[in-house]
Every structure is written in structure tokens, then in C-alpha cells.
Amino acid sequence: MATRQPQGESNSALIKSFSKYARGYDKHARLQKQMAERLASFLPEIIPDQILEIGCGTGLFTQHLLAHPLKTLILNDIAPDMVERLQNKLTLPRGCQIKVGNAESMEFQQVGLIAANAVFQWFKSPSETLKLLDSYLKPPGNLIFSTFGPATLAEFRQTASLESPASLLTLSQWKKLIHKAGFSLISSASETRKSFFPDTLALLKNLQQIGATPYRMTHSSDLRRLIKEYDENYSTQQGVYATWELLYFSAKNKT
Numbered sequence: 045m046a047t048r049q050p051q052g053e054s055n056s057a058l059i060k061s062f063s064k065y066a067r068g069y070d071k072h073a074r075l076q077k078q079m080a081e082r083l084a085s086f087l088p089e090i091i092p093d094q095i096l097e098i099g100c101g102t103g104l105f106t107q108h109l110l111a112h113p114l115k116t117l118i119l120n121d122i123a124p125d126m127v128e129r130l131q132n133k134l135t136l137p138r139g140c141q142i143k144v145g146n147a148e149s150m151e152f153q154q155v156g157l158i159a160a161n162a163v164f165q166w167f168k169s170p171s172e173t174l175k176l177l178d179s180y181l182k183p184p185g186n187l188i189f190s191t192f193g194p195a196t197l198a199e200f201r202q203t204a205s206l207e208s209p210a211s212l213l214t215l216s217q218w219k220k221l222i223h224k225a226g227f228s229l230i231s232s233a234s235e236t237r238k239s240f241f242p243d244t245l246a247l248l249k250n251l252q253q254i255g256a257t258p259y260r261m262t263h264s265s266d267l268r269r270l271i272k273e274y275d276e277n278y279s280t281q282q283g284v285y286a287t288w289e290l291l292y293f294s295a296k297n298k299t
């Protein structure tokens with residue numbers, strides 16, 4: 045049964061963007077799929093009976109959870125269309141609950157594991173939200189998540205002289221927040237990747253299709269200038285590239 049929470053104004057653009065492209069998300073989210081695979085290697089050896097997944101989207105990481113026998117699986121996402129896509133795609137176990145809403149401000153029951161793949165970069169208050177998530181973990185519960193570091197799409201921000209709309213914290217900033225929220229870090233990892241596209245327009249389209257437009261341009265002349273400069277500065281024989289910095293964390297809350 046799906047339950048929904050009303051959303052604040054500030055998240056409406058994010059919800060709209062993820063909902064609009066939910067249908068085509070799986071086709072274009074190659075990187076997120078690879079992140080989900082790597083994040084699965086951070087799962088604890090003994091999988092707890094009760095699991096909460098934050099920002100489940102269309103279920104790219106949920107599939108890895110469903111490979112284990114689970115008693116309770118709570119799936120959360122802020123964008124209703126992403127969850128709808130997941131429900132149409134996956135066979136969910138009987139003990140599965142869907143909670144549509146902003147994980148930064150909603151209440152969940154206590155679980156033994158919280159997981160999130162490629163979601164925490166969207167948090168407005170990562171520090172406060174980590175503390176909130178800590179309160180939903182029965183000690184000693186596990187938190188595993190992947191997110192994007194500050195080198196992600198740096199070429200765009202440089203070309204367009206714009207700040208990222210997402211919170212791109214460094215590995216060490218996340219580690220500090222994890223400790224401050226009351227967790228002990230078990231392990232972490234980072235990797236840098238480059239993805240290639242025939243040209244800047246194709247790259248921009250791909251970002252749009254995964255709900256992750258890195259900037260908002262008001263004038264089409266600005267957009268034309270950006271495309272021209274990006275094509276000039278970041279072209280290789282394989283096409284234009286974009287950098288992604290991927291971060292992974294596994295932590296335990298204290299007893």
C-alpha cells in the first residue's frame with residue numbers, strides 16, 4: 045500500500061524533473077546501475093530482516109535487496125512516478141511498504157539497515173538528515189549509501205560558471221558528517237569515471253533523461269554558447285566527456 049506526504053515548495057522542481065523522465069530512466073541511467081552494483085558489495089554479510097531504502101527510484105538498487113529473503117522492505121521516494129515505474133517493473137514481497145515523500149522530513153519505523161543509491165546529493169540538509177536516519181536504525185544498524193563527489197560534472201559548472209543544484213560534498217566532508225550523526229564508519233570508497241557522448245547536446249539530453257540537469261538556462265543564447273564552448277573544450281576522438289566522482293559509504297550506528 046502506498047502512502048504519500050505533502051511536499052514543500054522547494055522540492056517541487058526536483059519531483060517534477062524525476063517524475064517527468066521516470067519512464068525512460070532505466071534506459072539512460074547506466075552509471076546509476078553500475079553504482080547500484082558496487083553499492084550491493086557494501087551490504088552487510090547478514091542482511092537484517094527490516095530494510096528501508098531511501099530514494100528507491102525505479103528500483104535499480106531495490107533489485108539487489110530483493111535477491112535476499114526479507115521480512116520488511118520499506119521503499120521511499122519523493123517522486124511518485126519513479127515509484128510507480130518500480131511497482132510496474134518489480135514483483136514486490138508481501139511485507140513491502142511504499143512511502144512516497146521527502147526522506148528529510150518524514151517518519152519511518154525502526155529498521156536494521158538503511159540503503160540509498162545515488163540519492164543523498166539531493167538532500168538540502170545532509171547533516172540533519174543523517175541524524176534523523178540514525179534515529180530509524182535499531183542499534184547496531186547499518187547505513188550504506190552512494191553519492192556524487194564535487195568533481196562530478198565539473199566541466200559544466202566551469203563552462204557555465206554556475207553552482208551545482210546538488211550538495212556535492214567531498215569524501216572527507218561526508219565522513220565528518222557520518223561521525224557527527226553518531227555512526228562509526230565501516231568502509232568507504234571513491235572512483236572517478238568519464239562518460240562519453242557524440243556531442244554536448246547528446247550529453248545534455250542524457251542528463252535530462254535521468255532527471256539530473258546540472259543547471260538552468262533562462263536564455264537560449266546562453267545555452268548555445270555553453271554547447272559551443274563545451275564542444276570546443278571537452279572534445280576527444282571518442283566524443284565529448286563528462287566526469288563523475290562516485291562515493292560509497294558503509295557505517296554502523298552505535299549501541
Ligand SMILES: C[S@@+](CC[C@H](N)C(=O)[O-])C[C@H]1O[C@@H](n2cnc3c(N)ncnc32)[C@H](O)[C@@H]1O
Nearest residue numbers: 062099100101104121122123146147161163166
Ligand atoms: C539519481 S535517482 C536514483 C534512484 C535509484 N536509487 C537508483 O539507484 O536508480 C535519485 C532518486 O532520489 C529521489 N530523491 C531525491 N531527493 C529525495 C528526498 N529528499 N527524499 C526521497 N527521495 C528523494 C529522486 O526522486 C530519485 O528517484
